[in-house]
Amino acid sequence: MGKRAKPEEIIAKLREVEVRLSRGETITHAVRAIGVTEQTFYRWRKEYGGLRVGQAKRMTEIEKENARLRRAVSDLTLDNQILQEVVRGKLLSPSRKRVAVDHVVDELDVSVRRACRVIGQHRSTQRREKTPRHHEGELTAAIISLAERFGRYGYRRITALLREAGWSVSTGRVYRIWRREGLKVPQKQPKRGRLWLNDGSCVRLRPAHKGHVWSYDFVQDRTQDGKVFRMLCVIDEFTRECLAIRVERRLNSRDVLDALGELFLEYGPPDHIRSDNRPEFIATALREWLEALDVRTLYIEPGSPWENGYCESFNSKLRDELLTREIFYDLREAQVLIENWRLFYNTARPHSSLGYKPPAPRTILPATFMPPYRLEAA
CATH class of the missing domain: 1.10.10 (Arc Repressor Mutant, subunit A)
Incomplete structure (x- = not known):
């Protein structure tokens, strides 16, 4: 008797069949490719058709939550x-x-x-009675003074300067004061060098046409209440178009698979897809699914983010132009504002690498379309 498939695996197989059907394959060949019978496929589609991975996980979480509430009803x-x-x-x-x-x-x-x-x-x-530490105010003032003087220094370098000045202080104490006072090193904008062909360099596959190479990466931010949310950014390296930004509290390899499945149905699978070596991107289920659809994976060398330069450049623009300027009070507000910025980025924002034209100009869209994210008046 075979191993029973999980709901997330079933949804992934249904996505694969939909992609194969969109590429012109017959239902018999597509079902045979996922290793089940047609009866099993139709039963799965009747039970899980239209569901996403997040919805299936939510159903499991609701069942566990109901069991926990029954046990804890007295307290x-x-x-x-x-x-x-x-x-x-x-x-x-x-x-x-x-x-x-x-x-x-x-x-x-x-x-x-x-x-x-x-x-x-x-x-x-x-x-335990709280006892304030000695010279807390003087130490805080010294840290703020050094942070203002050396804007590019982090708390570790500030700790070294304090020790040279005669302070007997640990790195952890400086870090706690650093966080409490809201100190932060300004975002750095380093110059990008070319890809050399001598020792220690890399040879990167350059995009030749639309749909040739996609790249994707994670970006992380927080809502006003301090809770973390993650963004999965997918771009086409040739057109510089941002295909999707999925915003959720948590994103794993199944969520990445689900997002790619939707994009493959809309745009078709690319020839290659580039990413770093995060666990979500090197998961066995995701790699096997991409291999089944003839999508080659391009993994960059560890510690070499410049090899994924297109996506890193996009991430820096997203953070500089939106994330560092907006306060997100909840996850829904973040999803709406980020999606509006994505539409603005694709249809109206000038891109220096494209002759200061947007990746997907407004002229190719219906005439009644206007991006919801508008430029502020100067």
Whole structure:
């Protein structure tokens, strides 16, 4: 008896059949290529047709959540009241947790033991008196002064300068003050050199036509509440067009496969696809799926991001022109604003490598189309 396929694997196989059918293959040949019978294929399509990987995962998460709620129904009411009294946001430091525990004990008249268990604070830490460190204010002022003087230095170099000045301080303490004060090294714009053919260089396959070479990479940012979200950016290296930016809290190899499946149906599979060596891109299931569709993978050398220069250049523009200027209050707002910027980038933003013309000019679209992301008046 064969191994039972997971919902994510079934959805991936259904995507592969759809791509094969769009390329002119018969249903019999396409089904035989994924290794199942036609009866199994039609049963899968009836049960999982139209679903995405994220929806299948969400169904599994809902089942697990229902089981957890049934086990914890006796303590749910009180725990929810405690959590509602806590200020919004993550309580990562012991000092913030200490204040939250005291507030819950005063407002709800619960025991310190119960409040510490729900909030995640150890009782010995809660009972310990807070003692401020010596010369905290002077050290903070010295760090800010050095950061203003040496704008390109990070907290490690600042620590070395402090030690030379006579401070006996650890790197971790400087890092905590660095984060607390919101210090950050400005984004660097290095010059790009050419690809030489001597020792230590690389030879990169250059795109020759539309659909010849695609590249994709991840970009990470945070919403206003501090939660991380990831972006999967896919571009066509020849036209410089951004084909998609998928924005989710978490993205794994199955999500990458699902996004590529949608793009293959819309644009057709490329000849090559370039990426770095992230675990999401070198997953066995993804590589086998691309190989089955005759899409060759181009993996860059570790520690050599310039080999994926087209995508790295796009990522820097995305961060410089949008991510560092906008505050995203939730994930949905981030998805809408990033998609609007993608349309603006493709249809209206001048691109220096294309003679200051956009990758997908507005003239090739319907006359009634106007990109939702507009330039601000000077």
